[in-house]
Structure formats: C-alpha cells, structure tokens
Amino acid sequence: MDFSFTKKEEAFRQELRTWLESNLPDGWLEGKRDIPEDEKEYSEFLRNWQKKLYEGGWAAIAWPEKYGGRAATLMEEIIYQQEMVRVKAPPLVNYVGIHMVGPTLMQIGMEEQKEAYIEKILTGEEVWCQGYSEPNAGSDLTAIQTSAVRDGDRWKINGQKVWTSFGHLADRCFLLARTSRGEKKHKGITVFLLDMNQPGVETRPIIQMDGKHDFNEVYLEDAVAYDADIVGEVDEGWRVMIALLMHERSGIGAQVFTLEQQFEDLVVLAKEVQEDGQPLIKNPFTRKAMVDLYTRSRGSLLNYYRNLTKTLKNGQPSAEGSMDKLIVSELTKELFSQSLSMQGHKGVLWKEDAVFGDSYWQDNYLYSFGMTIGGGTSEVQKNTIGERILGLPKDLGR
Amino acid sequence: MDFSLSEEQEMFRGYVNKYLNNMGHTKVAREFIKGETESYETIVAGLAELGCTSINIPEEYGGMGLGALDLVPVLEELGRSVLPGLYLETNSFAVTVLERFGSESQKQKYLPAIAEGTHTFSIAWLEPGGSYGPADIQMMASLEGDSIRLGGTKTLVPDAELASSLILPVRTGRGSGEEGISLVILDLADTDIALQRQRNIDDSRHLAEITLDPIRISQEQIIGPLHKGWDVLQEGLLAVNAALASIMVGGVEAVVDMAAEYAKIREQFGQPIGRFQAIKHKIVDMKVDLEIARSLAYYANWALENEAEDRVQAIVCARLFAAEAYNKAAADNIQIHGGIGFTEEIDCHLYVKRARFYENYLGSTQSYYEKAAAALGWCEPEKVKQF
Numbered sequence: 001m002d003f004s005f006t007k008k009e010e011a012f013r014q015e016l017r018t019w020l021e022s023n024l025p026d027g028w029l030e031g032k033r034d035i036p037e038d039e040k041e042y043s044e045f046l047r048n049w050q051k052k053l054y055e056g057g058w059a060a061i062a063w064p065e066k067y068g069g070r071a072a073t074l075m076e077e078i079i080y081q082q083e084m085v086r087v088k089a090p091p092l093v094n095y096v097g098i099h100m101v102g103p104t105l106m107q108i109g110m111e112e113q114k115e116a117y118i119e120k121i122l123t124g125e126e127v128w129c130q131g132y133s134e135p136n137a138g139s140d141l142t143a144i145q146t147s148a149v150r151d152g153d154r155w156k157i158n159g160q161k162v163w164t165s166f167g168h169l170a171d172r173c174f175l176l177a178r179t180s181r182g183e184k185k186h187k188g189i190t191v192f193l194l195d196m197n198q199p200g201v202e203t204r205p206i207i208q209m210d211g212k213h214d215f216n217e218v219y220l221e222d223a224v225a226y227d228a229d230i231v232g233e234v235d236e237g238w239r240v241m242i243a244l245l246m247h248e249r250s251g252i253g254a255q256v257f258t259l260e261q262q263f264e265d266l267v268v269l270a271k272e273v274q275e276d277g278q279p280l281i282k283n284p285f286t287r288k289a290m291v292d293l294y295t296r297s298r299g300s301l302l303n304y305y306r307n308l309t310k311t312l313k314n315g316q317p318s319a320e321g322s323m324d325k326l327i328v329s330e331l332t333k334e335l336f337s338q339s340l341s342m343q344g345h346k347g348v349l350w351k352e353d354a355v356f357g358d359s360y361w362q363d364n365y366l367y368s369f370g371m372t373i374g375g376g377t378s379e380v381q382k383n384t385i386g387e388r389i390l391g392l393p394k395d396l397g398r
Numbered sequence: 399m400d401f402s403l404s405e406e407q408e409m410f411r412g413y414v415n416k417y418l419n420n421m422g423h424t425k426v427a428r429e430f431i432k433g434e435t436e437s438y439e440t441i442v443a444g445l446a447e448l449g450c451t452s453i454n455i456p457e458e459y460g461g462m463g464l465g466a467l468d469l470v471p472v473l474e475e476l477g478r479s480v481l482p483g484l485y486l487e488t489n490s491f492a493v494t495v496l497e498r499f500g501s502e503s504q505k506q507k508y509l510p511a512i513a514e515g516t517h518t519f520s521i522a523w524l525e526p527g528g529s530y531g532p533a534d535i536q537m538m539a540s541l542e543g544d545s546i547r548l549g550g551t552k553t554l555v556p557d558a559e560l561a562s563s564l565i566l567p568v569r570t571g572r573g574s575g576e577e578g579i580s581l582v583i584l585d586l587a588d589t590d591i592a593l594q595r596q597r598n599i600d601d602s603r604h605l606a607e608i609t610l611d612p613i614r615i616s617q618e619q620i621i622g623p624l625h626k627g628w629d630v631l632q633e634g635l636l637a638v639n640a641a642l643a644s645i646m647v648g649g650v651e652a653v654v655d656m657a658a659e660y661a662k663i664r665e666q667f668g669q670p671i672g673r674f675q676a677i678k679h680k681i682v683d684m685k686v687d688l689e690i691a692r693s694l695a696y697y698a699n700w701a702l703e704n705e706a707e708d709r710v711q712a713i714v715c716a717r718l719f720a721a722e723a724y725n726k727a728a729a730d731n732i733q734i735h736g737g738i739g740f741t742e743e744i745d746c747h748l749y750v751k752r753a754r755f756y757e758n759y760l761g762s763t764q765s766y767y768e769k770a771a772a773a774l775g776w777c778e779p780e781k782v783k784q785f
Contacts, residue, residue: 001467001700002400075399267776287771294774295694295715302693305401312399323686379675382682390658390685392672 003305005075012072013079019056020087029087039213043169046093050124053092060098060122062249067106068122074312077250085257093166097121097128101174101193103247104240108232113193117172129170131161131194131218139380141176141241142185146220148177148192155179157192157200157223163374167216168203170196175225180235189237193229200224210366249311251321255328255371256304259335262364263297266290266339269356273342280342293335300327319388326381329371336365401696403470411471413448418479424745427602430482438482445472446515450485454493459509465703466637470644470696477648480748482602484518484557490641492519492565495581495634499622504583508563520561522552522584522608523760529785530761532576532628537610539568539580541617546570546582549612558593558606561586565634571625581627583619600751636709638760639717640702643695646720646756650688653724653731653749657681660735671734680730687723694719710773714766721763724753761785 005013021029036042053059054068062077063069072080092098102121105113120126137143146159157177167173173194180188194201200223206215232240270281270290280286307320339361340347346355350362372378386392403411421444426437445451450472455461462468469489476485489512496508511517528534537550548568558564564584571578584591590613596605622630658681661672671677698716701709728749732739739746757763765785772779 001402001404001696003700005399078399270776281776284768287776288767290776291715291718291767291770291774294711294770295719296690298697298712298715299690299694299719302401302697303689305399306689306693306696309399309401313402323689327686327690379679382679383675385682385685386672386678390654390681392658392661392678392681393670395673395675396669 005079009075009079012076013083016058016080016083019058020083020089023052023056024087024089033088035090039168043093046090046169047124047127049090050093054123059092059094059124060102063098063102063122064106067102067118074249074308078253078308081250081254082257085254085261093169094121094124094127096130096165096174097126100130100244100247101128101172104174104231104244107243107247108240110228112228113231117193126171127166127169128172128174129164129167129196131164131173131175133163134160135162139377142189142238144176144178144189146175146177148179148190148225153226155192155225155227155229157194157220157225159220161218161220162215163206164203164216164218165214167196167218168205168213172196173201173218174231176237176241182235186238188235190234191231191237191240192225193231194223194225195229198223208367209369210363212367246316248321249317251304251307251311251317252325252328253304253308255332256301256324259297259328259332260301262332262335263293265357265360266293266335266342269339269361270342272356273344275344286342289338293331293338296327296331297335300324300331303327319384322376322381322384323389325375326378326385330378332371333368336361336368340365401693403467403696407468407471410468411475414445414450414472414475415478417444417448418475418481423479424748427480427482427748431601441481442483442515445485451489451515452513454489455509455513456497459505460513461509466640466699467696467703469641470699473641473644474648474651477645478652480602480649480652480745480752482557482560482604484520484560486638486641486645487521487556487561488512488517488519490637491521491634492563494637495565495621495630498633499630501618501621503618504621508583511562517562518560519563519565519583520556520558521760522555522558522564522566524552524554526551526553526607530765531783531785532579533574534785535567535569535579536574537566537568539570539582541570542614544617545614546617546620547612547614548582548584548610551607551609553607554596554605555608557604558586558608559604564608565621567627567631570620570627576628578625579627579631580624581621581630582615583621584615585619589613589615598755600748600755602748602752603755635760636702636713639766640695640698640713642756642759643691643698643713643716643720646717646724646753647688647692647695649724649749649752650684650691650720650727652745653727654681654684654688656745657684657727657731657734664736677734680734684723684727684730687719687727691716691720691723708773711770714770714773718763718766718770721753721757724749725757728753 036045050059061070061072061080065071098121102118105118132141134144134146148155148157173196175192175194176189177192178188179190182188200221202219204217205213206217207213270286271279273280275283304324307324311317343356349355351359354362387394421441426441430438452461453464453468457463493512496505508517523530525534525536540547563586566582566584567579568582569578570580592609594607596607598605661677661681662670664671694716698713701712732746735744735746738744762785765783768782771777772782
C-alpha cells in the first residue's frame with residue numbers, strides 16, 4: 001500500500017500548476033470566476049479556454065504524441081483532474097471530442113476521418129456532441145428509432161435525439177442511428193459522424209430544473225451523411241460504442257475529487273450558519289450528519305483509489321467503474337440536500353437572494369438531481385454491478 | 399499509487415480462508431454455541447500453527463514483527479466465519495498495549511506466549527449499571543506495599559472462560575475522572591474469581607460477570623503509568639477499532655456472498671429471485687457498502703501502521719461505517735432468504751447476532767461519532783465523553 005506520487009508525477013503536477021496560475025482568466029484563482037450568462041459569450045468563453053489549453057499542450061494529455069497529446073500515464077490523468085478540480089477550472093467544451101470521439105477514431109477510424117477531424121477536435125475548432133438518447137430510448141439505448149436509409153451515394157437520417165449536451169454549440173455529432181432491424185436489438189445500429197451545420201438538423205434548447213441550458217433536443221429531418229462518415233462497419237455500431245467506453249479509463253475521478261472539495265465547502269458552511277447564536281457545527285445532530293457524510297465521501301475516494309489500482313494493474317477499466325459512479329452521484333445528491341437543510345428555511349432563497357455562497361448550494365442542489373440519471377441511471381448501474389460483479393441473472397427483456 | 403493489499407498478504411488470506419473452510423466455516427461457531435469447544439480448540443491451535451498469532455509480535459519476542467495491515471486478511475477471514483474466541487482482544491488490544499506500555503518483564507512474560515498461541519487476553523471493562531465512561535470505572539484498587547488489593551464486579555466480560563488473562567481498568571486514585579484509572583493484568587490461572595455466565599444474543603461470544611472478592615496481586619501487574627491507564631486504554635482502542643472494522647468487513651462479505659448465491663438458485667414465479675430488481679438492487683446496496691467499508695478499513699489500518707495524522711478519524715469512521723453496514727446487510731440477508739432465513743438452521747442469524755454484538759462493543763456508536771467530530775476539529779476533544 002502506497003499513497004505517494006513519484007517524483008516524475010509530482011513534477012508533472014507542478015508544471016500544470018504553474019501553467020494554470022499564469023493562464024486562467026484574471027482573478028480566477030482569487031475566486032473571481034465570472035462566467036458569461038449570455039449564450040454566445042459563454043460559448044466564446046469556453047472555446048477560448050479550450051484554445052488556451054491546446055496552445056499550452058493541456059487539452060488532450062492522454063492522446064499519443066503524434067496526434068498532439070502528451071501520451072500521459074493514467075496517474076498523470078488523475079493528477080490533471082485533481083488540479084483542474086482544485087482550481088475549479090472552466091469545463092472543457094469539447095469533452096466529447098477529446099475523451100470519446102478522438103480516441104475512438106484513432107483506434108478504429110479510417111485514415112481520412114483521422115485527418116479530417118482529430119486535429120480540429122484538439123484545437124477546439126470543431127466541437128462535438130453525442131447523439132445517443134431519444135425520447136423512447138433512455139436507459140435502453142438499443143430502442144433507438146432514429147433511422148438512416150441509404151439514398152444513392154448518401155444516407156438520409158430521420159428522427160429525434162434528446163439530452164444532447166452542448167448540442168447548440170456543436171459542429172459535429174457522434175450519432176447512433178438504426179440502419180437495419182434484426183432479431184437482436186443491439187444489431188443494426190450504425191455510428192455516423194454527422195455535420196450539425198446543415199438544413200436537416202435543428203437544435204432546440206431544453207431548460208433544466210436549475211434554470212440552465214446545457215441540454216438540447218436535436219431534430220433530424222432528412223439530414224445527410226455519407227459512407228465516409230460511418231465509423232466501423234454498417235450495423236456494427238454497438239461494437240464502436242463498447243470501444244468508446246473503454247477509453248474512459250480514469251472513470252469518474254473528476255467527480256470524486258469534486259465531491260471531496262464540496263465536502264470541505266460544507267464544513268465551512270456548517271461553521272458559517274448560525275443557530276441561536278451558535279455556529280451550526282456546535283449542534284451534535286449536525287455533527288453526526290457531518291461525520292456520516294465525511295465517512296462516506298472518504299469512502300468514495302478510497303474506493304475510487306482501490307479501483308484505480310485495479311485499472312493500473314489490469315491495464316483497462318472494469319465493471320467497478322459502475323460502483324464509483326453510483327456512489328459518487330448518490331452521495332453528491334445527499335450532500336447538497338444536507339446543505340440546504342442546514343440553512344433552515346433560508347435555504348429556499350435562490351440566485352441573488354441566496355444567503356450563503358452566492359447560490360452555490362441552491363444551484364448545485366438542483367443540478368445534483370441530474371447526476372443519478374445522466375451517464376446511466378443509478379438503477380442501470382445497479383443492474384451492471386448485480387450482473388457483472390455479483391453474477392446475478394439478467395433482467396428479462398435484455 | 400497502490401491501494402491494495404500486497405501479494406503476500408493476499409496469499410496469506412488464501413491460506414487462512416482455505417483452512418477455515420476445511421474446518422467447516424461456521425460449524426465451529428455453531429458447536430461453540432452448543433457448548434462443544436473441541437473444534438474451537440483445534441482451530442486456535444491450527445491458526446497459531448499457520449502463524450496468525452505471531453504476525454504482529456516483535457521478532458525479539460518470537461513473532462514476525464509485522465504490522466496492522468498484515469493482520470487484515472486474518473481478521474476478515476475470522477469475521478467471515480463468525481469465529482468465536484479472543485483474537486481481537488489478544489492480538490490487537492493486548493499486543494498493542496504490551497508493546498507500547500509494557501515493562502520488559504511483562505513483554506517477556508506475555509508476548510512470546512501470545513505468539514505461540516498459548517496465551518489469550520480478554521478485556522474486563524464495564525461494571526454493573528455503568529458505561530464505558532471513566533466515571534463508571536469504580537472497581538476499587540488500593541496499593542498496599544508492593545501489591546494491589548482489587549475488589550468489585552466487572553460485567554459483560556467476553557469469553558472470560560477462554561482467557562488466560564484479563565486486562566482491567568480499575569480505580570487506583572480518587573474521583574471519577576480519567577485521572578486515577580490504572581490498567582492491570584489479572585492472570586486467571588492463579589486467581590480465584592467468581593464467574594457468572596450471562597446470556598447473550600450472540601452465544602458464539604460468551605459473556606460473564608466476574609466478582610473479585612478482594613484479592614491481592616503484585617503491583618508488577620500494572621501496565622503503563624499508574625493513574626494514567628485511560629491513555630493506555632485509548633491507544634489500545636485505536637488498534638482494536640481498526641481491527642474490528644476488518645472483522646466486520648469479513649462478516650459483510652460472507653453475508654453478501656450468501657445473499658447472492660441464494661438469489662441465483664432460489665426460484666419463484668418460474669425464475670431465480672435474483673432476476674427481480676427488488677432483490678438484485680438490495681444485494682447490490684449490500685455489496686456497495688461492503689466495498690466502501692473495506693476501503694475505509696484498509697485505510698484505517700494503513701493509518702494505524704503509519705501513524706498518519708488523520709488516524710483517529712480514519713479508524714473511528716471505519717468502525718462506525720462497518721458496524722452500520724454489517725447490521726444492515728445481515729438484516730437484509732434474512733429478508734432475501736425469506737422464511738428459511740428466519741430459521742436456526744441457516745447461518746443468517748449468526749451474522750445478525752454478531753453484528754449486534756459488535757455495534758456498541760468497547761464504546762457506543764454515539765460516543766464514537768463525537769470522537770470522530772473532535773478528531774476532525776469540530777468540537778473540543780476534552781468535552782467528548784467515552785460511554
């Protein structure tokens with residue numbers, strides 16, 4: 001058992017820290033983290049950040065050097081996430097491109113595809129989104145109905161996608177469409193690299209319960225793609241999806257580190273909120289709840305490290321990643337629920353009227369409900385754990 | 399970064415696991431409950447032969463000189479088989495206290511015998527009507543010449559009949575605070591004590607009330623500084639709680655295995671019940687708790703072994719989490735088994751009972767919550783009471 005980092009790893013951390021200090025927007029590290037509200041300005045802001053990361057060589061550290069990455073080790077990726085969480089860095093607008101599409105194309109894409117897309121993913125010139133979920137295909141992705149039909153030298157795509165993060169900013173979509181119907185539901189699905197800037201694609205915003213707009217509906221009406229836009233084989237998109245998921249080797253590390261930080265914030269809140277002239281932390285009931293959350297957030301971090309050790313030894317992630325996802329998302333929800341309870345009735349005050357932390361608690365509380373749904377619901381994670389780790393029989397219908 | 403037990407530690411787990419399974423797994427506990435101690439005695443000798451009792455004894459006293467993490471595989475396996483006996487009290491508590499506070503002659507006298515597996519310790523702490531708090535340590539101990547006169551009653555003493563010695567907190571000074579408490583070792587072979595068995599939900603651990611009709615023992619039996627026994631006790635408790643967390647992890651693991659196996663073979667409505675999400679997800683919840691408990695327990699033992707700054711909160715929280723997870727998982731295991739789970743015949747109840755036995759063992763859940771809060775700097779340590 002060894003929790004230390006090697007000298008090389010520490011040097012990597014230091015290099016990144018130094019870079020962040022001189023490249024984050026002015027005042028960012030001092031807490032002046034102004035993110036534009038206006039959609040266009042926000043998009044501009046995120047693209048600029050990605051461009052800066054690219055110029056510094058920090059946009060896609062895990063990519064091989066020949067594609068402009070640093071061929072970072074898994075531990076370096078972990079350190080990267082720790083540092084980004086520590087400084088509360090802006091989100092990576094091309095997350096889908098860098099973590100999913102790029103590595104998948106490098107592995108199974110055609111040479112022309114690599115040439116056309118990979119560099120633009122890295123620079124942020126082209127932002128990517130995912131086109132998986134549909135109104136009737138959420139947890140069960142094999143139920144997708146969006147169809148792609150060959151029409152001469154092109155494919156005509158019709159259907160509707162939903163929960164498309166950053167879809168309104170995206171230039172291209174990693175799209176799942178049905179190209180045939182067979183006995184097995186996961187057969188007959190094909191992956192297309194779809195151009196979002198064409199008449200057949202319409203993006204409409206979804207306003208979330210936290211008032212924000214990250215997600216979109218995407219309507220496809222005779223949208224066009226070509227053979228050259230297919231990844232892998234026709235009807236074999238499911239394999240591509242599996243290959244894509246294997247690239248997520250660091251799992252949900254960023255969320256685990258974020259939770260750790262959010263717990264520290266909660267301790268500050270418990271000292272800040274007064275109850276009958278005393279800080280709340282003096283109340284033994286609050287303390288018990290806090291010890292409980294401390295224990296479980298430590299548990300989630302340590303469990304993540306234990307699974308990470310397994311990944312380091314086996315060279316690839318295992319089903320245990322489902323456990324990390326389940327634990328951290330459920331716990332984040334509980335943490336923010338607790339944070340509102342602790343503020344008493346004042347906890348309902350929102351936005352500019354929030355009493356503590358500029359609405360940080362209210363915003364994150366509302367946002368947290370999405371965490372146990374997006375990226376696979378808690379129920380789906382539990383099925384995976386039950387079936388793949390405990391060997392329990394599969395649900396009927398799957 | 400490597401957060402896992404070493405290959406050697408995992409290999410040793412394999413030996414212990416194989417040995418206990420060959421000996422019938424929970425059969426030993428079941429016979430012990432019926433009063434048949436033959437297989438228990440065989441196992442005690444067998445575990446000593448495997449080296450379990452000498453792991454954390456310093457080399458100069460006949461042990462392997464290894465640390466808390468090396469005990470973890472053994473502790474988990476003992477927990478899995480709900481094994482009776484005093485391994486926790488002996489190898490975690492007594493060895494820690496002896497090693498850190500014992501005189502040279504005390505070390506010579508006890509440590510090699512523990513390593514050989516021929517000497518065991520129990521802890522006689524509670525007194526009738528009292529708690530684990532210092533105010534409730536009232537057993538009188540007066541210093542007379544070079545001896546101590548001890549008189550009074552200790553209650554809920556675990557497995558006193560199996561123990562070679564007892565460690566007792568007694569009051570050598572005035573008052574009711576932490577000051578004035580000393581720890582003494584009472585060797586049972588040359589002492590006349592009245593022992594009254596107490597019925598216990600978990601009869602795989604025997605409890606007894608012992609009464610000392612004032613007796614005289616040598617002052618050399620005091621361990622650690624006079625009147626400062628409370629601090630000695632706290633060090634011993636850290637080791638106990640880290641170890642207890644691992645024992646309970648073993649218990650939870652056995653319960654998860656039982657539930658998953660049963661859910662695969664038991665059929666209702668024409669299919670294995672493990673196919674129903676009501677059952678599947680309940681078992682997954684147990685499994686998730688198991689892995690969190692294990693991660694916390696590994697870290698607790700690492701922190702103990704390396705004297706990490708956060709060792710108190712790490713150890714206390716590992717104990718708290720494991721106890722809660724164990725009680726919950728053991729209870730859910732009965733529900734998953736349905737009617738058969740309610741019977742004496744199936745092992746489910748052994749785990750429920752042992753989980754309950756450990757819940758408030760050597761300190762209440764409530765007081766450990768406050769101890770963790772104090773270690774995290776959320777309340778003043780001096781205001782935290784043990785009870």
